[in-house]
Amino acid sequence: MDNQQKMGGNDGRVAAGRDYEAVKADVHNKIDRATEAARPAVDRAAAGAHSAVDNVAHAAAHAANTLHAKGEQLKDMQAQATDSVLEYMRAKPLTSIGIAVAAGFLLSKLLGSDSR
Numbered sequence: 001m002d003n004q005q006k007m008g009g010n011d012g013r014v015a016a017g018r019d020y021e022a023v024k025a026d027v028h029n030k031i032d033r034a035t036e037a038a039r040p041a042v043d044r045a046a047a048g049a050h051s052a053v054d055n056v057a058h059a060a061a062h063a064a065n066t067l068h069a070k071g072e073q074l075k076d077m078q079a080q081a082t083d084s085v086l087e088y089m090r091a092k093p094l095t096s097i098g099i100a101v102a103a104g105f106l107l108s109k110l111l112g113s114d115s116r
Contacts, residue, residue, distance in 0.1 A: 089096040
């Protein structure tokens, strides 16, 4: 018996080649089906990510608007306090000077070094 007969001859190689092509085609088909099966999940994940980004952007815009409004309120309060202090100083200048001297004295005692 020669080697071709022992190995199945050319028929063995042809059959192996056909088996290889069939396996390759089957694997490609399975990859294609897996890709198609995963597509809806990927689309849902992408839609969820877009929704999350939109929600964060909306929350950030709302926070920025709120901070702007609070900043404007603080400016108004500062202006009102300044006006009130100036009005008091004009109405009672000696009392205002006495308060300023007392506040300066207290601050110097609190912040000054003890040099005894």
